[in-house]
Amino acid sequence: TGTDSGTLLNPAQWLIDAIGGGAVLTPEQAAKNSNVAACVSILADDIGKLPIHTFNNQKKDIGMKHPVAKLLYERPNPFMLAFVFKQTIQGHIGIYGNGIAYIKWGPDGYPVALWPLDPVRTFVQLDAATGTLHYRTQNAQGEVYDLKPDEVLHFKAFTRDGIIGIPPWKTLIDELDSQNALKSFICDFYRNSTLSSG
Numbered sequence: 001t002g003t004d005s006g007t008l009l010n011p012a013q014w015l016i017d018a019i020g021g022g023a024v025l026t027p028e029q030a031a032k033n034s035n036v037a038a039c040v041s042i043l044a045d046d047i048g049k050l051p052i053h054t055f056n057n058q059k060k061d062i063g064m065k066h067p068v069a070k071l072l073y074e075r076p077n078p079f080m081l082a083f084v085f086k087q088t089i090q091g092h093i094g095i096y097g098n099g100i101a102y103i104k105w106g107p108d109g110y111p112v113a114l115w116p117l118d119p120v121r122t123f124v125q126l127d128a129a130t131g132t133l134h135y136r137t138q139n140a141q142g143e144v145y146d147l148k149p150d151e152v153l154h155f156k157a158f159t160r161d162g163i164i165g166i167p168p169w170k171t172l173i174d175e176l177d178s179q180n181a182l183k184s185f186i187c188d189f190y191r192n193s194t195l196s197s198g
Helices: 013-018 027-031 034-049 067-073 082-096 168-191
Strands: 098-105 111-116 122-127 132-138 144-147 152-156
Touching: 027 034, 027 082, 034 082, 034 168, 067 082, 067 111, 082 098, 082 111, 082 152, 082 168, 098 122, 098 132
Parallel strands: none
Antiparallel strands: 098 111, 098 152, 122 132, 132 144
């Protein structure tokens, strides 16, 4: 008929529509893609293994002498080893574009714990009147907390505004959507025991 069907990597839009493509891809759906999951997992594991050194003003590595060093080297909070904390934050960056942690400060002015925040329940808000940032987060019980920037560590993927990170997989959203649509089509095809004629 002369209709362009595109290629396997870049199918024509009519073909995507015919097999159910074009839907909005959420971070959770992207994480189910085997390619995305593998990339995020490998990078998170590798970042988790890297040490974070603490230095003094003379740029000398002071090892475990600083109070924050224990959080970075050993245990950021009572439930996590340093590896798991770094792995979690990097995983959030890979899927959501942002890895955010709450800094619990002690009475002596030093941090005593670092807690990863759920990126789905944490939002960066810019006050247009004052030009200040704050973070609003919600725990599993539905309680809402407003945090100041000095109570938060915010690690971002590529960002257009310097405030909100963009998930790396967003650059491949059309390809991922096509893959998901094709996978769904093939599953339905075999589930319905449909046989091609000819």
